Amino acid sequence: MQVNRSLAQSVRELMPGKRNNGPNDRPVSFWKEMDRISGKPEKTAVVIFRTRGCSWYNFSSCSMCGYFNDVSDSVTAADLRKQVDFVLDQIDDIKSIKVFTSGSFLDPLEVPPEVRNYFMETVGERMSRVLIESRTEYLTGRNLEGIGRYAGTTRIAIGVESTDDSIIANSINKGTSYNKFLDAATTARKMGFETRSYLLLKPPFISELSAIRDVVRSVSMVSAYSNDVSINPMNIQRNTLVEKLWKNGQYRPPRLWSLADAILQSTDFGTEVVSYPTAGNRERGVHNDEPDANLLELIVQASLNQDFGELKRYFEGADLSAYRQELEAEAAQPYQVDFHRMANKISSGSFFI
């Protein structure tokens, strides 16, 4: 595994020191949304448990990850059990749930095994599908033993981000590698778990054209190890390296056209491809120069139904000449810049401050 130590240090310097963003006995958030983790569109509960956070925070963080803004160093196992009880009161007749933790549900230091089992025995037992997230290092046979026996099926979401180890190390600072993903996914699938692979569209320091190519190539490489692939376009989170670059005009989140393009090029690799963008059509999320609610909705509906026909027609019927020119111009620069943001900074005088 490669680690770029100076990148890791730059990310680390932006992270807040003490982290106590309570209340410790309530999840960070709980809501319901549509997804298709059981193979059809259905209402799905989503919980973000407040934990002590990702083990990677002890060293650094991924360059785009600001989930440390939600964690609390003082969360106890008793607090986590109360958070599980909170979820139990809210789920009604829901049959699928996605569990996020600002880290790894399978990290025993973040979610102690007794809490993990309590969740599975109470909430998990009532579900036909449970999706949990984990870094690759926790997907070992020993750590996975026993988890699968509760819910109908458990899908483990793995943040692959890219299959290019240089991007993983020098852009994302993930602290893992493509081979580690292969080992982890193979272990999980042999034990009867499903897997969802997360891929990141447009990590920093690479052009948007390269980012599209990277995602499409990555989908082709992870598809045999994934029940579905979620393409996650960058969204700008607080206190991250990506936020710093963005504020300086050195990074622009990807265009919606690019997300549509990446999805449409990835539908024939034998796995389901979904994308439910965070902050879509907003300044901090995936957006074209002009907001396009229609395009965003087509992406979400295509993801839910796995029918890409309408999205394809919309994409192919659009005049993309200005968009393509912008991408070519961006790719020709030695450094990635957000032209519009840079121009605004220069005209307001703030660029030189």
Ligand code: SF4
């Ligand atoms: S592994 Fe996940 S939770 Fe941990 S720093 Fe990276 S994106 Fe954030």
